[in-house]
Amino acid sequence: MYKQTLYLCLAMEQIKAIKADNQEIFSLVYEEYHRQIYGFIMQRTKSDYIAEEVTQLTFIKFWKQRDILSEQLTIAVQLFGMARQVMIDLLRKEATRFKYEGASAVTPFTDSLVDAIESKDLLRLMEQDIQNMPKMRRLVFELSRKQGLSHKEIANLFSISPKTVEQHIGKALLQLKQHLYSVML
Incomplete structure (x- = not known):
């Protein structure tokens, strides 16, 4: 009882x-609750992107509304309440945006807001993985998949054989596949 009162x-x-x-003091509160808020949102949305956004927006809102904070409620209660509201607002905003942008803005494999958000996270992970590839593999892969060049065109650019281009692309795809498989588990 004494600890609770203290x-x-x-x-x-x-x-x-x-x-x-x-x-x-705000910085101390931020340090104390940042991970907890992030985990709270991540648990509900399963999206790194939303968890990051909501966490930052929650602390911005907390600071901006500091004048109306209640001295009868703990910081945790007020922060988590704000985080929940910010999450709901952000999800509604995203749902409205998707509704008005139409199907062209959403990739064919997404049929809901959560799927679309997960796809953004997945694309970001893939892009990071591509950037971490050996330089030549990355260049060949990007020219093939992002620029749409043929194996022969890429081979001529780098003075290598089309078979070498094929090997680079194969290794790149295998690397992406293995990384994505480990992330999905």
Whole structure:
């Protein structure tokens, strides 16, 4: 009981300090709750992109609304409440955007907002994996898949055989496939 009372007093002092524009206390609160908010959102959305966005927007909202923070509620209660509301607002906004952009903006394999968000995360992971490939493999892969050049055209560009181009692309695809398979597990 004593610990709980002490914790509440400390939380109330932190809220008073934040309301008085104390950025140091705000930074401490950010450090203490950042991972927790991120995990809370990640657990519900399964999206790294949304978890990052919501976490940042939550702390921005918390700072902007510091004048109206309640001294009767803990920081955790207020932060998680804001995070939940920010998540709902962001999901609604994204749903509306997809609705008005139409099917052309959504890839064929996405049939819901969550699938679209997961696809964005997957594409970002793939792009990171492509950037981590050996230089020649990456160049050949990007010329083939992003620029649409034929194996023969790429071979002429680098003075290599079309078979070597084929091997680079095969290794690149295998690397992507293995990485994506490990991520999906």
